[in-house]
Amino acid sequence: MSVLLxxxxxxxxxxxxxxxxxxxxxxxxxxxxxxxxxxxxxxxTFINMTTGYLKPQGGSIRFDGxxxxxxxxxxxxxxxxxxxxxxxxxxxxxTVLQNVALAVxxxxxxxxxxxxxxxxxxxxxxxxxxxxxxxxxxxxxxxDALNEGxxxxxxxxxxxxxxxRLIMMDEPTSGVAASxxxxxxxxxxxxxxxxxxxxxxxxxxxxxxxxxxxxxAVWGQGRIAAxxxxxxxxxxxxxxxxxxxxxxxxxxxxxx
Amino acid sequence: MSRRAETLLALAGAALVVGLAYAVPWLRFVLTxxxxxxxxxxxxxxxxxxxxVSFGHALYLALAAYAVAFGTAVVPEALLxxxxxxxxxxxxxxxxxxxxxxxxxxxxxxxxxxxxxxxYSVLEKFYAITHGADGIRLGPVTFLGLPLAGETAEWTVLGxxxxxxxxxxxxxxxxxxxxxxxxxxxxxxxxTRLDFMGVSPRRVLLIAYVASAxxxxxxxxxxxxxxxxxxxALAYWTTSGELVFIAILGGAGSVLGPFLGAAAYELxxxxxxxxxxxxxxxxxxxxxxxxxxxxxxxxxxxxxRRRRAA
Numbered sequence: 001m002s003v004l005l006x007x008x009x010x011x012x013x014x015x016x017x018x019x020x021x022x023x024x025x026x027x028x029x030x031x032x033x034x035x036x037x038x039x040x041x042x043x044x045t046f047i048n049m050t051t052g053y054l055k056p057q058g059g060s061i062r063f064d065g066x067x068x069x070x071x072x073x074x075x076x077x078x079x080x081x082x083x084x085x086x087x088x089x090x091x092x093x094x095t096v097l098q099n100v101a102l103a104v105x106x107x108x109x110x111x112x113x114x115x116x117x118x119x120x121x122x123x124x125x126x127x128x129x130x131x132x133x134x135x136x137x138x139x140x141x142x143x144d145a146l147n148e149g150x151x152x153x154x155x156x157x158x159x160x161x162x163x164x165r166l167i168m169m170d171e172p173t174s175g176v177a178a179s180x181x182x183x184x185x186x187x188x189x190x191x192x193x194x195x196x197x198x199x200x201x202x203x204x205x206x207x208x209x210x211x212x213x214x215x216x217a218v219w220g221q222g223r224i225a226a227x228x229x230x231x232x233x234x235x236x237x238x239x240x241x242x243x244x245x246x247x248x249x250x251x252x253x254x255x256x
Numbered sequence: 257m258s259r260r261a262e263t264l265l266a267l268a269g270a271a272l273v274v275g276l277a278y279a280v281p282w283l284r285f286v287l288t289x290x291x292x293x294x295x296x297x298x299x300x301x302x303x304x305x306x307x308x309v310s311f312g313h314a315l316y317l318a319l320a321a322y323a324v325a326f327g328t329a330v331v332p333e334a335l336l337x338x339x340x341x342x343x344x345x346x347x348x349x350x351x352x353x354x355x356x357x358x359x360x361x362x363x364x365x366x367x368x369x370x371x372x373x374x375x376y377s378v379l380e381k382f383y384a385i386t387h388g389a390d391g392i393r394l395g396p397v398t399f400l401g402l403p404l405a406g407e408t409a410e411w412t413v414l415g416x417x418x419x420x421x422x423x424x425x426x427x428x429x430x431x432x433x434x435x436x437x438x439x440x441x442x443x444x445x446x447x448t449r450l451d452f453m454g455v456s457p458r459r460v461l462l463i464a465y466v467a468s469a470x471x472x473x474x475x476x477x478x479x480x481x482x483x484x485x486x487x488x489a490l491a492y493w494t495t496s497g498e499l500v501f502i503a504i505l506g507g508a509g510s511v512l513g514p515f516l517g518a519a520a521y522e523l524x525x526x527x528x529x530x531x532x533x534x535x536x537x538x539x540x541x542x543x544x545x546x547x548x549x550x551x552x553x554x555x556x557x558x559x560x561r562r563r564r565a566a
Contacts, residue, residue: 051452092446
């Protein structure tokens with residue numbers, strides 16, 4: 001597998017807080033990489049730097065060999081990196097269908113002024129994608145009328161509608177009811193694998209990480225403290241103590 | 257409301273305007289002014305879709321009105337003067353727009369206000385050219401080469417206004433349902449998302465801004481042709497405020513709202529001024545307060561609600 005995203009020595013400090021203190025990370029094409037770590041470790045900052053929202057004070061980021069540091073979010077989206085947000089960023093006065101159709105229209109380039117947004121091609125593609133996410137029942141609902149879990153999925157569906165090669169997801173399951181979490185993640189993984197998208201996601205639920213990540217990167221104080229397959233990382237006593245916050249007797253169950 | 261229902265309502269409204277103008281001759285002037293202001297307010301509605309309010313669109317109104325007034329000395333043809341004035345307003349709107357679309361909300365509103373007041377001062381102070389507060393009279397105007405005067409002129413300008421209103425109304429109606437129109441509404445609710453979809457919110461807003469300047473310009477040109485006399489008052493902030501007032505009064509839910517609001521505003525003003533000469537502003541103020549309290553969707557919202565209930 002080839003390296004899709006490559007970060008070298010990323011540095012960014014907010015006042016005295018080092019949110020990135022020499023981050024080196026390669027994301028392989030096709031993998032699902034989970035980022036775990038305590039609050040304030042710089043996980044979201046990493047996503048913000050790779051998507052153009054924040055500019056690092058030092059270091060470099062290459063996407064498919066091309067330097068992307070300093071590019072605007074719009075340019076980076078055009079190159080093939082999409083993102084979803086910890087707090088879903090939806091057009092709250094529009095329906096789910098309109099939200100996703102607008103993302104489809106945005107991907108198709110210059111926004112038309114004359115043909116309707118919900119013309120057949122855009123409506124069909126948006127409806128099909130919404131169906132893949134299992135959201136057909138709420139397609140006509142306004143985005144501000146949805147529960148948190150559904151909004152998260154719509155948020156991710158809008159990113160997938162851009163047909164990215166890499167998707168960066170900031171806590172895709174936070175705020176989702178525990179009983180729904182696994183079903184949502186399974187849907188998500190099925191859609192992303194089906195679309196052949198590489199994924200980087202910040203996650204706090206170790207069951208989710210253990211089940212769906214190919215590799216896990218542990219963030220701590222702006223650095224990568226550990227990197228490896230979930231079985232190895234989640235059973236590391238140091239990671240268990242600092243990140244997971246438990247000292248289990250028999251280690252964490254992490255199926256292969 | 258469906259496209260067909262709105263089209264029928266628009267055509268019925270146009271017929272009503274013609275009927276009223278025929279039955280009550282003095283209303284011709286009032287209705288033409290109402291349509292002209294409604295056209296400018298249609299531009300304000302575009303900006304409202306993005307959650308932005310301009311307190312300075314009188315700039316484009318006055319710019320185009322003065323362009324027509326000066327233009328009559330060069331080319332007296334109304335069919336050339338109106339598009340030329342609209343185009344000029346659009347060009348100036350593009351230059352100013354490149355700057356103001358970087359700002360939002362109160363900063364957007366105040367910057368527009370400031371620029372329009374600069375233009376007002378220019379009109380006031382450059383007496384040698386603009387005749388200051390006295391304003392300037394339009395020269396003779398022709399329509400398709402025929403001189404415009406008296407009753408023919410009133411009907412011609414009213415007809416021109418109706419054509420422009422129906423044309424721009426239809427265009428805006430279509431554009432608001434397009435991806436651009438929906439992205440424009442997205443600026444109001446979640447602007448950052450647009451950036452992360454690869455869409456420039458500034459470009460989306462700039463298109464709306466230039467279109468609003470063109471429409472305000474066409475409205476200003478019609479006002480000049482109707483009043484035959486232009487003064488700096490057209491550029492004063494109260495004129496800009498009037499446009500926002502009408503937008504709220506009419507409601508932003510439909511392209512018909514601005515014209516409903518403009519007609520109600522002009523008629524209220526005429527009757528209030530006749531009945532209580534010293535307090536007509538108070539009457540307008542009370543009307544607006546009632547609309548805000550009892551009909552947040554404006555007059556259009558009242559109609560749409562009634563239709564849903566029926």
